[in-house]
Amino acid sequence: MLVSDTLTRMEGCGVKLDIDHATDLPVYEQERAQDEAGVPGVIRDSSIPSRIADEEIVVKVHAWAMNPADAMVQDIALPFIKYPLILGEDITGTVESVGSAAATKFQPGDRILGLALGAAVAKPEQGAFQDYVILDYNMACKIPDTLSFTDASVFPLCIATAAQGLFSKEYLGLPFPSTTTAPNSTGKSILIWGGSSGVGSNAIQLCKAAGFEVVTTCSARNAEYVKDLGADKVFDYTDKDVIDQVVTELDKGECIGILQAAGEPSPSCQVAHKSKQTLRVAASNPVPEGAAPEGVEAKMIFASGGAVIYHETNQATFAGYLPEALANGTYKVAPAPETVPTKGLEGIQEALDILKKGVSAKKLVTLAN
Structure with a gap:
């Protein structure tokens, strides 16, 4: 059942809804939750938020890339991180829904790379390791058709x-x-x-x-x-x-x-x-x-958290330089992606375990199912 179907039924029963922007998405998804440090994440069902803010977009994930920060937060209870949470920063995928402000830059169907800041801003719906991710549109960048989701996934947090x-x-x-x-x-x-x-x-x-x-x-x-x-x-x-x-x-x-x-x-x-x-x-x-x-x-360097979203550096890079550099091919895919054999949320822990052993001049990527 789609969220829009549910809302229609509720309105038909006389229920008044206060909605910023209703999403036309499945009601449920799966996520890989990190309930505490020192243990592997747990895959479980989760509800997709039925509303997003004006500046937000909903992205259906096609690929996740791993970062050392993901492995560290999984293993070590850092004082500024609140558990439970959804780990992950780097995603690529397609835009499924947009808020009114985000609609000035993105439309459903756009192919994008994005930086998910859920763990940093204590918003699980904005963590990367789930089927659908909510992003602030300032942390996303369109990618050309010539660039694969796999290749583009290596960029967000590194850039x-x-x-x-x-x-x-x-x-x-x-x-x-x-x-x-x-x-x-x-x-x-x-x-x-x-x-x-x-x-x-x-x-x-x-x-x-x-x-x-x-x-x-x-x-x-x-x-x-x-x-x-x-x-x-x-x-x-x-x-x-x-x-x-x-x-x-x-x-x-x-x-x-x-x-x-x-x-x-x-x-x-x-x-x-x-x-x-x-x-x-x-x-x-x-x-x-x-x-x-x-x-x-x-x-x-602090490159996550609410302050970064609206920082002039982020605007100049993600909205200014990067889209054109990717489109004309002058910006190279680096480090090279290496996909793990297992797809979906199941493959994320596999990738993190490999990352903890050490990698060089490459970035581990898990593809969505």
Whole structure:
């Protein structure tokens, strides 16, 4: 039975309904709920909300991509996370219903990628790991027919994290990317530590689109991979002299700052400390007390929560640069998706278990049934 059928029957019985926007969707779906930390999620039936706000869209999921944050929240009871919840951030799918404000950008049938922030904003209906997801339309982006749902699913959280760290004034404050910006047109460089990671792969491309020379680190086996994304200078992070090598390279000219895209922030903080320039560090992971030497500013990037939805960086990236860059093919799928054998919500735990063992230069994806 569809929600609209149920509402019609209720109205016929004299029931008055206060509805922002009624959805024409099945009444029930399935979700993978995380009731507590330290245990696998549980698949169960759930009702689909019969109303959405003006700025919301309902998306039928075609693919979910996994992030380290999903594995961490599943295993560790973080103080700022409330259980039970629906995990997951990265989805692709088709728009099924739109609120009145969202209708200015999206229509039913649109193919989109989206960043689901349910766990961060304590709204289970906005968590990714379910059949239908409600998104704020500001966290969605249309994808061209030439881009598969599988490929597009690797983008949302990686792009949001990289963009916040790079372009937000709270972090490095770079100028926004554009499809018309000439390569290296600023004459300045930036260091991306961990260029083959999910955040790093996207940070490289965003920095090139903003006109910066990109210096990055990765393992020797991933050097060609990051060069293909646009990296200009690549250093092997396992080299015992890598800190000094990177500092020497950065100090040849003007460096705008450092994005620690993966791992502990200590290496980036060491580079900033040794450089003759004043370099800020934006880190994708927590910055422990004492990790940054005196005189070095290092901050963890927060790329989720209500404040991010309406941030100018998000608007400039998801609504400004990304749709055109995806449509003209200049923005590359990175990291490469790797689908797990099991489809549907059953396959999500399989993907998370693989992720916990460690992956490199790829992102695990589960396809919907």
